[in-house]
Amino acid sequence: MGQIIIAIDGHSSCGKSTLARSLAQEFQYKHIDSGAMYRAVTYHFLEHKINIQDEDTVKVLLEDIDLQLENNSAASTLLYLNGRQLDSELRSQEVNHHVSQVASISAVRKKLVLIQREQGRTSGVVMDGRDIGTVVFPDAQLKLFLTADQKVRTKRRYEELQAKNLLRDLTWGDIEDNLRSRDEIDSNRLDSPLRVAEDAVVIDNSNLTRAEQNAMTACLARQRGA
Ligand code: CDP
Numbered sequence: 125m126g127q128i129i130i131a132i133d134g135h136s137s138c139g140k141s142t143l144a145r146s147l148a149q150e151f152q153y154k155h156i157d158s159g160a161m162y163r164a165v166t167y168h169f170l171e172h173k174i175n176i177q178d179e180d181t182v183k184v185l186l187e188d189i190d191l192q193l194e195n196n197s198a199a200s201t202l203l204y205l206n207g208r209q210l211d212s213e214l215r216s217q218e219v220n221h222h223v224s225q226v227a228s229i230s231a232v233r234k235k236l237v238l239i240q241r242e243q244g245r246t247s248g249v250v251m252d253g254r255d256i257g258t259v260v261f262p263d264a265q266l267k268l269f270l271t272a273d274q275k276v277r278t279k280r281r282y283e284e285l286q287a288k289n290l291l292r293d294l295t296w297g298d299i300e301d302n303l304r305s306r307d308e309i310d311s312n313r314l315d316s317p318l319r320v321a322e323d324a325v326v327i328d329n330s331n332l333t334r335a336e337q338n339a340m341t342a343c344l345a346r347q348r349g350a
Contacts, residue, residue: 126349127248131257134270137281140252148199157201158253163214224309257321265348267324
């Protein structure tokens with residue numbers, strides 16, 4: 125069995141991490157959810173109440189951040205920020221609102237891309253995010269770009285938050301607005317904007333079941349050497 129790199133990029137809430145986990149389990153690879161890393165940095169900045177427009181303070185605080193990643197048996201990324209495990213905190217409304225702004229800061233991206241590349245050095249990896257096939261691993265053997273209809277994506281995120289008891293007072297409209305505004309910021313930022321890599325396979329999964337999508341992408345991964 126080969127040890128390839130599978131890069132999964134795409135719009136907000138179109139099931140990138142779910143697909144990444146399933147491919148990682150199938151091929152016994154590790155899964156890295158790069159979005160969780162941007163969320164962790166955002167959480168840290170919010171916790172320290174820093175002004176994210178202030179580049180000097182951002183740089184100083186970035187130096188204090190130690191991010192450690194681990195995979196559990198279900199190929200979920202466990203994330204430790206300065207030794208403390210973060211999980212549902214990363215999905216809060218406040219983090220949702222600020223994460224794309226934080227992710228547009230070059231100093232933040234530089235630090236996280238280094239950690240992400242390190243993760244790809246040793247063994248088979250499935251990494252999902254926005255710039256994995258274009259910037260982090262431009263030589264990845266398989267690049268997937270996922271998208272889905274806006275309504276379908278909003279429904280999935282609504283149901284996911286509901287299932288995790290994180291919906292609180294959020295309305296359908298709040299969720300839809302957040303997905304739309306993050307996609308807009310992610311696609312238009314100067315550093316590493318969300319783009320379809322030239323050699324990516326684009327999958328619109330609006331009408332695909334998880335099983336269909338898993339089968340299709342696992343087949344592609346095998347063809348590329350997984
Ligand atoms: O789960 P969802 O698709 O809603 O988002 P995520 O993957 O957790 O990513 C959260 C945010 O982090 C994105 O909206 C981007 O602003 C940023 N991000 C990024 O800029 N680059 C990545 N490789 C991954 C995430």
